[in-house]
Amino acid sequence: MVEDWQHFLLPYQQAVNELKVKLRGMRKQYQDQAQHSPIEFVTGRVKPVDSIKEKMVRRHVAEDRLEQDMQDIAGVRIMCQFVEDIYEVVDLLRERSDINILEERDYISNVKPSGYRSYHIVVEYPVQLITGEKKILAEIQIRTLAMNFWATIEHSLNYKYQGAFPSDLSARLKSAAEAAFKLDNEMSEIREEIQEAQNLFSYSKNSDWSQQNSTQENQQENKQ
Template sequence: MNQQQIGQIKTIRNEITRFMMKYKFALDEIETKIEILKEEFQALHDYSPIEHTKTRLKSLESILKKLYRKGNDLSLESIEENIKDIAGLRITCSFLSDTYKVSEMLQKQSDLKVINVKDYIKNPKPNGYQSLHLLVEVPVFLSDRVENVCVEVQIRTIAMDFWASLEHKIFYKYNQSVPEKLLLELKAAADTANDLDHQMERLQRDVQLIKDSHAEEALLEELRSFQMNNQQFKLPAGLIEVLKKDL
């Protein structure tokens, strides 16, 4: 192998490395955004809608196999144009309403461009799969240019994530046709997980109402009297009633 061939191999290797690295950097960028949202929400509301996150970067082998299955050209340009899920981020939330809350917060980020949104919560897949899918472009600042890199964001509840993880394990590399009985049982399990999500959403709403009422009572108790210049003053009962109506 001559020096020219060695140089060509190094160039190809560097191009592939740089190509894959930009997807990793895009994941780093959006994961940082999620962490900021999580910490801010926790600090302001003593609660976070985000339970945990998980990132995934497809291997080059997996990318090439998918490219081959789709019948696309074998090039970096073709990969970028036709494979949109090279970089993936999964966000797991506690409650159904949290999934939409997190989706809305992400879509409001001015430097993220939302390419596509698929709502598999309102419109589950036939097998029962539920999740919110966002395809977003993340700006990645490299040494000599800025590249907008696609990242697929999946937002789901704990119950949805549990079902999807087990479904994947059950059918991973399953090369034969899946028996109808198993498909029906899997769909029934998805329905059970969905019922659990709605039940927990109702419970969370009821608990929040109780917390809000207690907070209101505590605020009124504080208003019944106040201190000024080391003297304690009591508010008239009539004024308290007026304040109650305004709350």
């Protein structure tokens, strides 16, 4: 039995923290080169102990197989502006030498019956512990902001109904998922216009920031 969950989960937390730093670093590199970043923002979490135990029962996962059979104890989520960005991020992850991709599940091209859309990648990631290297399984979910909004709402309702949604609610959720995907497609159609506007806004914001910094520097010099 796992007697010390904090000790057991420590490498998973380390993996999540390191992956978040690296993925956010990729976004910074695009920004530094004044390019559109396919990564909008990154979040991560370690699955709570109660959720782990519940899933072990539901999926019949033996405790001695927990590290091998439960792939999402460490979870990282990458948010993108456009559907096309998702596949660009997938290609970037495939090229990395610090992660080993074990499995890919495309729920965008192969949408779930509920309407759920996302791209899931299961990776093996090595963390360096004082006892040596330990390879951790982690799940990376890549989705648009619209997909994430729908998935967050559906996840909350799933807790309320324990997966047994009333038929009318299931139908409305599926309709909402289609509406969210239609929004994604519409945004892709005007992607160039959106990116041009964002670049202009970013340039204006950076100019205002530079001017503000210059004014503050001048004020400090006048005080000296």
